[in-house]
Amino acid sequence: MVTVQEAKQKVLENTFPLPPEDRAVTEAVGYVLAEEVLSPLALPAFRQSSMDGYAVHHEDITPSGTWLPLVAESRAGTSQPLTLARGTAIRIFTGAPVPEGATAIVIQEKTELQDGSVHIQEYPVAAGQHIRNVGQQIREGDLAMPAGTFLTPGSVGFLLGMNVLHVKVHRQPSVGILVTGDELIQPGEGLRFGQVYESNSAMLVATLLQEGITQVSVQRVLDDPQATRQALEQLTEQHDVVLATGGVSVGEYDFVGTALGQVGVETIFYKVRQRPGKPLLFGKKGEKLFFALPGNPAASLVCFYEYVLPALRRLTGRTDCFLPTFQLPITHPYSFRGERDELLKATATPTGVTPLEGQESFILRSFAVANALIYLPASQPSVQPGELVEVHLLPFFC
Numbered sequence: 001m002v003t004v005q006e007a008k009q010k011v012l013e014n015t016f017p018l019p020p021e022d023r024a025v026t027e028a029v030g031y032v033l034a035e036e037v038l039s040p041l042a043l044p045a046f047r048q049s050s051m052d053g054y055a056v057h058h059e060d061i062t063p064s065g066t067w068l069p070l071v072a073e074s075r076a077g078t079s080q081p082l083t084l085a086r087g088t089a090i091r092i093f094t095g096a097p098v099p100e101g102a103t104a105i106v107i108q109e110k111t112e113l114q115d116g117s118v119h120i121q122e123y124p125v126a127a128g129q130h131i132r133n134v135g136q137q138i139r140e141g142d143l144a145m146p147a148g149t150f151l152t153p154g155s156v157g158f159l160l161g162m163n164v165l166h167v168k169v170h171r172q173p174s175v176g177i178l179v180t181g182d183e184l185i186q187p188g189e190g191l192r193f194g195q196v197y198e199s200n201s202a203m204l205v206a207t208l209l210q211e212g213i214t215q216v217s218v219q220r221v222l223d224d225p226q227a228t229r230q231a232l233e234q235l236t237e238q239h240d241v242v243l244a245t246g247g248v249s250v251g252e253y254d255f256v257g258t259a260l261g262q263v264g265v266e267t268i269f270y271k272v273r274q275r276p277g278k279p280l281l282f283g284k285k286g287e288k289l290f291f292a293l294p295g296n297p298a299a300s301l302v303c304f305y306e307y308v309l310p311a312l313r314r315l316t317g318r319t320d321c322f323l324p325t326f327q328l329p330i331t332h333p334y335s336f337r338g339e340r341d342e343l344l345k346a347t348a349t350p351t352g353v354t355p356l357e358g359q360e361s362f363i364l365r366s367f368a369v370a371n372a373l374i375y376l377p378a379s380q381p382s383v384q385p386g387e388l389v390e391v392h393l394l395p396f397f398c
């Protein structure tokens, strides 16, 4: 049995970013850059106005108000470079090229137009006001994004704005899910005595999809050593990560641990000092990762969020792998035996966190409405309202 901290450490130590692949920027949100990106051009590429108004030379403007003849117009998209002569003004719009010789833009609200001349009612006019300079955002050849950057919609806009169409990113892992259990039937079928609807695989697939992982396959087997082994062999060949749910405990029909050994998986740890999710197993074969998750649905999902998700994120090159963690005051008292650390389904707000009713590992009713987990170490077996506790925010909510 390992501690929660040891288990997390071992997961990270044994997980490395997957090799890079080339991806279209438009399809790279959620991926992590495997190589830095240098800007192929300066942005802005030309001097731009950031306001609708008039391009002037700031020294032409006097305190008593200045009349300047309007000699031309610069619109966004024009390919005609203009030059401003001293003592004149050029009508200009947001995003349009600033004429050569112009040193400032006066916004139209501070002007009056009459008979082809513009009256400037602003003083003083600062040199450079409302002008975006060439390279103000980024200069040609500058580092635009370092390797390791997580690509967001903002990143996509920035990259395409520099005409970067493809990037090298760490590929996403593919994941095989093995479901075991004689009692399990598919939702939609009629329920007979002793049967249970199989819901863990859909729950795990949903978490993977949410994480942007789409290469997923599911295999279901009965509690049979041969079938379990065969399915594991197949999933291992096809995927970077294999998740098994159920059959990992100590009963006569729990075959997953043995089958993993037969397939050549080296166990890194089995059993974590935590509740739920004690019988979690983490193993490796070459670079492939294996997690045998407990069958109890809430235990399975807790183990996914606390151990599998960080591993998947690390494979994709992310460094912020664990759920975001906060300290929040707990709203209700909570006590437990203190033999194992506890992870409680909870609802968190910016001001506090409330443990939900129904913490047993077979209960999903609480998970169905939780947005966070409270982590209580065994050394803190009793907490009072107002005491700060460690809160892990679930992915949907951050």
Ligand SMILES: Nc1nc2c(c(=O)[nH]1)N[C@H]1C(S)=C(S)[C@@H](COP(=O)(O)OP(=O)(O)OC[C@H]3O[C@@H](n4cnc5c(N)ncnc54)[C@H](O)[C@@H]3O)O[C@H]1N2
Pocket (backbone or CB within 6 Å): 179, 180, 181, 183, 184, 196, 197, 198, 199, 200, 201, 245, 246, 247, 248, 249, 250, 251, 254, 276, 277, 278, 279, 293, 294, 295, 296, 297, 299, 361, 362
């Ligand atoms: N003697 C001991 N018994 C158990 C121990 C122990 O230390 N000593 N640990 C308990 C703990 S803690 C857990 S957690 C479970 C883990 O058991 P398994 O991983 O072997 O899971 P199963 O026995 O196959 O199933 C447990 C429970 O979950 C339901 N289940 C399983 N798979 C699914 C699924 N895909 N969808 C929905 N529900 C599922 C299953 O029907 C069982 O009710 O072991 C304890 N026992």
Ligand code: MOO
Pocket (backbone or CB within 6 Å): 274, 275, 276, 277, 278, 279, 294, 296, 298, 299, 361, 362
């Ligand atoms: O670890 Mo089990 O999940 O406590 O029920």
